Amino acid sequence: MQRLIYLLFVITLANCQGPQPAATVQFDPEKVPYPHLSDYAFFTGEMKELSPNAGVLPYEPITPLFSDYAYKSRFVWMPKGLQATVNGEGVIEFPDHSVLIKNFYYPADFREPDKGWDMVETRLLVKRRGSWEAFTYVWNEEDTDAELNVVGDFRKVSWTNEAGRARAVEYAVPNKNQCKSCHNRNKELLPIGPRVRYLNKAFSYPDGSAANQLAKWQQAGILAAGSWAEQFAPLPDWDDPQSGTTEERALAYLEVNCGHCHNPEGPAHTTGTYLTSDFQDEKGKLGVCKSPVAAGKGSGGRLFGIAPGQPDSSILVYRMESDDPGVMMPEIGRAAPHEEGIALVREWIERLEGACR
Numbered sequence: 001m002q003r004l005i006y007l008l009f010v011i012t013l014a015n016c017q018g019p020q021p022a023a024t025v026q027f028d029p030e031k032v033p034y035p036h037l038s039d040y041a042f043f044t045g046e047m048k049e050l051s052p053n054a055g056v057l058p059y060e061p062i063t064p065l066f067s068d069y070a071y072k073s074r075f076v077w078m079p080k081g082l083q084a085t086v087n088g089e090g091v092i093e094f095p096d097h098s099v100l101i102k103n104f105y106y107p108a109d110f111r112e113p114d115k116g117w118d119m120v121e122t123r124l125l126v127k128r129r130g131s132w133e134a135f136t137y138v139w140n141e142e143d144t145d146a147e148l149n150v151v152g153d154f155r156k157v158s159w160t161n162e163a164g165r166a167r168a169v170e171y172a173v174p175n176k177n178q179c180k181s182c183h184n185r186n187k188e189l190l191p192i193g194p195r196v197r198y199l200n201k202a203f204s205y206p207d208g209s210a211a212n213q214l215a216k217w218q219q220a221g222i223l224a225a226g227s228w229a230e231q232f233a234p235l236p237d238w239d240d241p242q243s244g245t246t247e248e249r250a251l252a253y254l255e256v257n258c259g260h261c262h263n264p265e266g267p268a269h270t271t272g273t274y275l276t277s278d279f280q281d282e283k284g285k286l287g288v289c290k291s292p293v294a295a296g297k298g299s300g301g302r303l304f305g306i307a308p309g310q311p312d313s314s315i316l317v318y319r320m321e322s323d324d325p326g327v328m329m330p331e332i333g334r335a336a337p338h339e340e341g342i343a344l345v346r347e348w349i350e351r352l353e354g355a356c357r
Contacts, residue, residue, distance in 0.1 A: 250348035308352035
């Protein structure tokens with residue numbers, strides 16, 4: 001009887017402690033997606049701490065995508081013995097059964113970003129049979145686990161920003177089909193962030209070490225040998241004036257936030273406006289003095305995508321500043337305008353010389 005009572009006590013205690021991750025990452029390509037994030041065992045200990053399990057490697061792009069001021073924590077995992085390669089354009093190409101993990105959360109006070117996290121969602125990109133699939137997990141109120149969600153969701157989040165100002169937004173978790181709106185190249189679902197020049201920087205790892213991310217991936221055996229860091233110059237950090245000129249940083253910001261659609265192979269290719277740094281020397285393709293393909297509400301009565309020296313006359317700024325769903329750009333992935341990013345783009349446009357005719 002005493003042994004039975006003890007066993008019942010142990011079982012009850014385990015249930016109270018929430019999901020207990022397995023010792024190693026669990027990934028069966030025939031059973032994915034699992035119903036709960038904890039089923040994969042990507043993290044050890046308390047789930048919301050996002051402490052990576054063995055073989056789960058954190059990474060961080062130089063210039064990240066803006067998502068309503070959410071903090072993000074990114075990880076990559078692939079089965080032992082497999083490696084990613086790099087193509088001629090510096091895009092990292094992953095083998096089947098690779099998983100990219102991106103967590104979205106808000107610290108209660110951005111002046112203390114390591115405290116008081118409110119977990120919102122975790123997105124997985126999983127490669128199977130040569131194609132990528134997107135799976136979204138929404139965290140519960142207790143932040144103990146996240147459940148598979150295919151229909152999308154809305155979460156009210158609030159925080160105090162770096163200036164001590166209270167902020168709030170209704171955060172939109174995308175449904176499964178909306179993932180394709182951004183992760184789309186030639187009608188194929190693809191990752192956005194893992195490119196050599198986006199990752200070519202030093203990163204501080206949980207064990208206290210610091211290393212160039214590409215070198216770390218090679219050391220971990222998940223990236224093929226090659227002098228990738230030397231072959232592809234890093235993208236500037238939009239928020240670091242030391243990393244590039246105002247124009248270089250503005251174009252880096254636009255490339256990451258807009259370029260996945262506005263490129264010759266993206267969903268917005270018909271606009272003829274390509275917002276990537278590849279077209280730095282072709283101002284017309286960036287939208288400078290370019291009339292919109294279709295005028296209307298989205299133009300705000302402005303005549304050109306970018307009017308040199310006149311950010312208030314530029315359609316690009318108008319759409320970046322709008323919170324009207326029928327006007328704003330990007331059209332999904334944000335509800336609030338990114339004030340700091342817009343300020344940089346405005347500064348770049350103000351410095352552009354010339355006039356439109």
